[in-house]
Each structure stands twice: as C-alpha cells, then as structure tokens.
Amino acid sequence: MDRTADVVVIGAGIAGTATAYYLAKGGASVIVCEKGEIAGEQSSRNWGFVRQQGRDPAEIPLMMEANKIWRGLERDLNADIEWLSAGNMVTFADAEEGAGWETWRQTAAEFGLDAKILTRAEAEAVVPGNAFDCHGAIFTESDGQAEPRKATAALARAAEGRGAEFLTNCAVFEVEKTAGVVSGVVTEQGVIRAPVVVCAAGAWSGRMLRTLGLKLPQMWIKGSVARTTPGPIVSHTATWTGVAFRQRRDGTFNIAKRSADHDLTLESLLNLPSFLGSFASNRRDVKLHLNRLAFDLMGGSFSKAALAKELVTHRILDPEPNHKVLNEALGTLHQLLPQTAEVKIDFSWAGYIDMAPDMLPTLDAVDNPSGLILATGFSGHGFGMGPIVGRLISELILKGEPSLKLDAFRFSRFSDGTKLTPHSVV
C-alpha cells in the first residue's frame, strides 16, 4: 500500500472518529489508521456520561456546544446511540463540600449552564426512593448519557458514508517528516503520504509523540466498570454518590466506584515528576500495582522498533477489571437504591484512561513538525467531548481557526512554565 490523503488520523476512538466525520463532511480526504478495532479502547469502555457538570471552567464552553451536538446526533447520524437526556447529579456529604460545588455552580452560571444545588429532599425527586447518605446534590438537568460503542461506531459509519476510510488492524509506527514538515505516516500496511496527521491515539499518544522528540506527559489509570442485569426503572439521571451509576433504557445499570488502579510501567517513572501533585491529592483513590504490563511495555518509550512491536502486541488494551471494587460497587448500589436488590453483575470490563497532569486535553497544532495536530489526553472525560473535539479539530485544519478558543489546551503549556493544576471538580 502506498496511498495519499489530505489528512491521516491515528486512532479510531471517539476523538479520531469524530474528527474524520467532520473532516469528511468538510470535503477532505481522510484515512483513519487504527491498530485494533473502532472504539476498541477507552471509547467503548467508559461509563457513557455526557456531562457539562463538574468540568474545568476551560472546558465548559466546549461541553455546552458538545451538548447541543449530542442532542441532534441520533438524527444527524441516523443511528440509535441510546441518547438520554435526564441530567447528571453528584451528591455531597456536608455543607463544606456543598460550598465547593456552589462556587463551581456560580462559575458555570456565568456561561449560562443550568446547574443547580439541590437539597436532600430535592435529590429524592431526581432519584426516587434512594437511601443516599448526603447533605445535598448538584444537578445539571441538560446533561445526558449515550452508549459509547454505539456512538463511536455511528460516527465512523457516517464518516465512511462521506468518503472517509477506516483501516483497522493498521498500526501507525511512525510519523514521517521532511525538513520540519509532516509528510505522512509509516503503517504496518505501508506508507500513507499526507500533509496533515492528527494524533488521536488515546493512551498511546505520549509514547508515539516521544518518537518525534515531543513530550506529552500521560499517566495510565485503570478504571473498572460493571454492567448489571436489568432492574426496575429508577432514574435515567447519571449519578455519582457512594457508587457511580447510569441506568440504560433496558433497565440495566453501568456501575463503578471512584477508586482506580495504576499498573506501573517504565512510562510511570518517566512521567512521575509531572504527576507527583495529583498522585499526592488522589493517593487514597489510586492503588499502585506491579504486574506483567511493566515488563510488556519496557522498551517502547525509547525505541521506535520496540514501540512498533508493542502496538501490534497490544492491539486492544483489555486489562482485567478490579472485581473486588466492582463487587463493592454492587453492594453500595443495593444499599443506596433498595429497588435494585435483585440486580446482579452481568459482565465487567476495564480501560486505561490517559491522564494529563491538569486533567485537560491537548487540542493543538504543533509547531515542529508543522502539520501535526494533537487531539488527545482527555483524562477520563473525553467521551462527552468527542463530537465537539472532532468539529473543532476539523475547523483548525480546514479553516485554520477553530470556532471556540483552544488556548487552555495548547501543547506548549507542558513546557512554558504553566502551573499544571486540575480545576475540574470531579
């Protein structure tokens, strides 16, 4: 294969797929290279919350625009993606925690977001019959949920319908450049010449970019999720309390806990300096593990040949879920929603989240090599952002200017002395 395209996208998660959709809509020829399958990694493994609530203020305008897109997406894509708009609610334990949420709510209100603080009794109306142990809650009624794999697959089908091409089982081994300008990619199926390459490689982006001499700090955090058997319909509001849950149309629940795991690799050590602060503040929620992954991913951080081997060995990152945590999540669901007493875990899964030190994505055109665009680092909340990211990145490529400001997501923040502190509330 020796091919040409206007744009090559690396990775068919929701970021890469939505980018391809909007680029194809705008008339560009696009090839998406995916080492595994469409939405094989994070974009099929997430909870499916599509929320504006709790976001870093820098993300609120993007998420409000994303919300508008999500509302029309089933119609635009002519597909059932299980969109439900019943809001997002987070409970808080005491007045002090409530005051933190009130500060965030005031900021969000400046953007016109409909978030409001609820009393314990008002939270009862949102999730009836609950036994939540809370002082109150924050609720954003316009938030929603969708089924991740269906949403990403529908975007890919719509992109294909407009001429984009998806090559699965096609790892990109190298981004080629000539005199500081991108000239294409070397894939396992041959070379593709293109003046623009979008890196939407999710958890692999940091390693991929290091082969170009670029430093994108990323830390892999493993999140575990379970799907339950169907129960009586309680509420379609995606809720964070002692357990995070969303009830789907068929009555099944996605459940998870706040706690996460970090499987140590060489990458963990390389990135440690950028993440010391966030590890310190989340140390109770993140458990460290040394397992096979550390030995599997030994050399790819340094050598192109080793990374190429790792990309085809790990076609789809499919880590073992933390069953202990998920059983606890089920127990908490039973306790807090007594109506779910008969519900059991049907199946479970896990995914590696690509965390950034400030929990913000990187959405930017790189100076050197020029022609390289980054759409990555979504830090555990990029599913909801997917459609707007695709639209903005396509605008950046096709018009030279995105319709919303992306300064907060610039790549140079990792090297220009910016203090990288997370400002998202969840």
Ligand SMILES: Cc1cc2nc3c(=O)[nH]c(=O)nc-3n(C[C@H](O)[C@H](O)[C@H](O)COP(=O)(O)OP(=O)(O)OC[C@H]3O[C@@H](n4cnc5c(N)ncnc54)[C@H](O)[C@@H]3O)c2cc1C
């Ligand atoms: C357990 C869990 C819960 C989450 N819950 C939510 C939620 O409720 N709401 C929300 O908004 N977000 C959530 N997220 C985060 C969300 O899933 C991600 O932010 C989003 O899916 C990232 O999309 P992406 O396209 O950047 O990455 P991915 O979906 O990971 O896609 C990247 C793709 O690139 C491919 N790739 C990598 N390197 C190469 C290469 N060299 N060549 C070819 N292909 C390559 C990979 O195989 C992969 O398919 C959650 C994530 C997890 C794991």
